[in-house]
Amino acid sequence: MVIKIIRNKKGRFIKGTGGNDYWKGKKQPKEMIEKRRLKLIGKVLSEDHKIKIGVANSIALMGRKNPEETKKKISISLKKAYDEGRRISCMKGKKHSNETKRKMSLSHMGKKISESTRKKHSVRLKKLYKDKNKHPFYGKKQSEETKNKIGKANSLKEHFSGDKHPNWKGGISFEPYDKNFNDKFRRAIRKRDNQVCMLCGVHREKLNRALCVHHINYDKKLTIPQNCISLCNNCHSKTSFNRELWINIFQKLMNEKYKYKYYESNQIIMELKE
Ligand SMILES: [Zn+2]
Numbered sequence: 001m002v003i004k005i006i007r008n009k010k011g012r013f014i015k016g017t018g019g020n021d022y023w024k025g026k027k028q029p030k031e032m033i034e035k036r037r038l039k040l041i042g043k044v045l046s047e048d049h050k051i052k053i054g055v056a057n058s059i060a061l062m063g064r065k066n067p068e069e070t071k072k073k074i075s076i077s078l079k080k081a082y083d084e085g086r087r088i089s090c091m092k093g094k095k096h097s098n099e100t101k102r103k104m105s106l107s108h109m110g111k112k113i114s115e116s117t118r119k120k121h122s123v124r125l126k127k128l129y130k131d132k133n134k135h136p137f138y139g140k141k142q143s144e145e146t147k148n149k150i151g152k153a154n155s156l157k158e159h160f161s162g163d164k165h166p167n168w169k170g171g172i173s174f175e176p177y178d179k180n181f182n183d184k185f186r187r188a189i190r191k192r193d194n195q196v197c198m199l200c201g202v203h204r205e206k207l208n209r210a211l212c213v214h215h216i217n218y219d220k221k222l223t224i225p226q227n228c229i230s231l232c233n234n235c236h237s238k239t240s241f242n243r244e245l246w247i248n249i250f251q252k253l254m255n256e257k258y259k260y261k262y263y264e265s266n267q268i269i270m271e272l273k274e
Contacts, residue, residue, distance in 0.1 A: 177271055178223040187215045188226045197232035198253060212236040216250045217266060218243055226260040226268045229253070 066074070083246070093124035113121075129135045150258065190211050195204040197211060204211055205258050211230040217221065231239070239246045244266075251262045261269035 010258070011206040027209055041261065046088040051242055055245060055249075092145060180223040181213075181220070185223060185228075186210075189213045190230045192225065192258070193230035196230065197235050198229050198250070198257075199231055201239075202232050207232055209233065216248075216254070217268075222268075224252065224268070225258075226262075226270075 031168070078087065082089065116192045130137050190213065193211070195211065196202070211232055214229050214236055216227050216229055219227070247266050251260075251266060254260045255262060261271070263269060
């Protein structure tokens, strides 16, 4: 898999190296767009190809925001697609594992839901459960035991929510980091990377928080420069999915920039000095 990303010394993208820019700013003739569309109909893309398109799109769109009107249009067409069954949610018929549920609940902990979001939820739920029979709890009563549990959980919640919880680790991760992964190390990595997000090129100065130091192969116990990279919060969140792809992208980047060496199997080649 080859992904071409060309950057300058500061890690910023060099304009015009991201691919074919011939049509940039120009409008393609309608026939041409239609021709391309027809060509793609019925074609089955490989998973690899789909991921490539996704990454290319997310890199192209990085830092760009859709105008409100476009967002609305996208939202309407997506809703329609789901309603008509042209698009199927990836979670349909599946259930989150308990581990995922725990992580989701932890990541939401301490987050406040805005008034407007609350209202939206309320309207949606009221509509959904207009027919009382549809409510999963309709006609049922909680047993004394459950009531007790809920009461206990609620009082515990108050005592142990967010940063009051003994397991609180700053809300960053649920796995223990290597003890080498300390402030000093993180500062050194950010300095090595010129205080710039290695993916989108945004400088620390433009952010309201420090750059994240990401473990390239996701092994949080392998805290060495060859396995760590500075990312802005936004880019860091992208790395939760398509892990293998990101490992490849970042290792390639590190190799180009710092001459670190990796095997094709993504293992780090350590040069031992005698
Ligand atoms: Zn970034």
